[in-house]
Structures are given as structure tokens and as C-alpha cells.
Amino acid sequence: MAKTGEAMSNNIEFTAPGMDNESAKRTIDILQQRLTALLDLQLTLKHIHWNVVGPNFIGVHEMLDPQVDSVRGMTDTLAERIATLGGVPKGTPKSIVDARSWDDYDLGRALVKDHLIALDNVYKGVNGDHRKALEELSEIDPVSEDMITGQLADLEQYQWFVRAHLESSTGELKS
Known part of the structure; x- marks a missing residue:
């Protein structure tokens, strides 16, 4: 019987036609990140949805659920692309925690402004890393790059x- 790590490895036996296994493995690694x-x-978005309080609560509370749903769809798309390339998508709680290079979101029940400032920082990290992934994918897989x-x-x-809630009339972000 294979150990858990072996069962969830990315030993590629096949990949998309026209793609070599090394490019597929690198693409899978990027997509898994x-x-x-x-x-x-x-x-994190759902956590904020449950714990945001104060002025403008309902607007922020209701703004977050469509984002949760959209991001959930993105995860499914990525996982299916990983599988298409011959990989094994990892989505267990332990795999998420083990693979993270960032700290856990540390706000619980907090005011709208505090959560939105923290969420803006979360988006900075996620979006910045998506841009870095694009640079790498442009060289090896245009399909994943497009996704x-x-x-x-x-x-x-x-x-x-998020920033629209934090922005002043002069365009400065409140912090």
C-alpha cells in the first residue's frame, strides 16, 4: 500500500498531447501553488464574511459571498487542469497548511475597516503571486497561462x- 505522500505525488505517467513531461511537472507545481x-x-473570505462587524457591515458581508463562489470555481478549474496534465491536485486541509508560505489570517471578530485592510493585503499576496506564475507559465504552457x-x-x-471601501475621495488608501 502506498504511503499518503506517495499516493498524492505528481509522478506523471501521461500529460496533454504535445507537452513534455518536464513542462507538465513544472506547470503542475505552479498550478498547485x-x-x-x-x-x-x-x-479566508468566508471567515471574514462571518466575523465582520460595524458600520457598512451588510455591504461587506454581502460583497464577500460572490467572491467566495467565484474563487471556489477557480479552485475547481485549477484542480481539473492539474489532473488533465497528469498530476494529482492536493486540496486537503493539511496539504494547504503545509504548502503555505504565508501566515494564517489572524483577525477574528473585527470592524469592517480592519478586515478590509487585512483582506487588501491578502489580495496583494495572491494577485502578486498570480502575476509571477504568469511569467513562468508564458514559457511552458499557454493554456494554463490563459486560465x-x-x-x-x-x-x-x-x-x-475592497479598496473602494478604504479609498479617500483623493484616491489614497486608508490604513
């Missing part, structure tokens, strides 16, 4: 929604 980040983001580009457009719009 993005999958981990988006699974974490999805949970990440589409996701980034939505993620940047969600960050703009």
Missing part, C-alpha cells in the same frame, strides 16, 4: 471592490 493560495483565500490571466482579472476586480 495557485490552488493552495486560492483554497486559503476562499476560506491564470482570466482568474487574475477577476481577483484584481475583487481587490478593487
Whole structure:
């Protein structure tokens, strides 16, 4: 019987036609990093949804659920692309925690402004890493690059929604 790590490894036996196994493995690794980040983001958004309080509560509370649903769809797309390339998508709680390179979201029940400032920082990290992934994918897999580009457009719009709550009339972000 295979150990858990062996059962979830990315030993590629096949990949998409026209793609070599080394490019597929690198693509899978990049997509798995993005999958981990988006699974974490999805949970963080729902956590904020449950714990945001204060002025403008309902607007922020209701703004977050569509983002959760959209990010959930992104995770499914990434996981299916990983499988298409011959990999094994990892989405267990332990795999998420083990693969993260960032600290856990540390706000519980908190005011709208505090959560939105923290969420803006979460989006900075996720979106910045999506851009880095695009640079690498442009060299090895245009299909995955296109997927990440589409996701980034939505993620940047969600960050703009967050920042609109923090922005002054002169365009400065409150912190």
C-alpha cells in the first residue's frame, strides 16, 4: 500500500498531447501553488464574511459571498487542469497548511475597516503571486497561462471592490 505522500505525488505517467513531461511537472507545481493560495483565500473570505462587524457591515458581508463562489470555481478549474496534465491536485486541509508560505489570517471578530485592510493585503499576496506564475507559465504552457490571466482579472476586480471601501475621495488608501 502506498504511503499518503506517495499516493498524492505528481509522478506523471501521461500529460496533454504535445507537452513534455518536464513542462507538465513544472506547470503542475505552479498550478498547485495557485490552488493552495486560492483554497486559503476562499476560506479566508468566508471567515471574514462571518466575523465582520460595524458600520457598512451588510455591504461587506454581502460583497464577500460572490467572491467566495467565484474563487471556489477557480479552485475547481485549477484542480481539473492539474489532473488533465497528469498530476494529482492536493486540496486537503493539511496539504494547504503545509504548502503555505504565508501566515494564517489572524483577525477574528473585527470592524469592517480592519478586515478590509487585512483582506487588501491578502489580495496583494495572491494577485502578486498570480502575476509571477504568469511569467513562468508564458514559457511552458499557454493554456494554463490563459486560465491564470482570466482568474487574475477577476481577483484584481475583487481587490478593487475592497479598496473602494478604504479609498479617500483623493484616491489614497486608508490604513
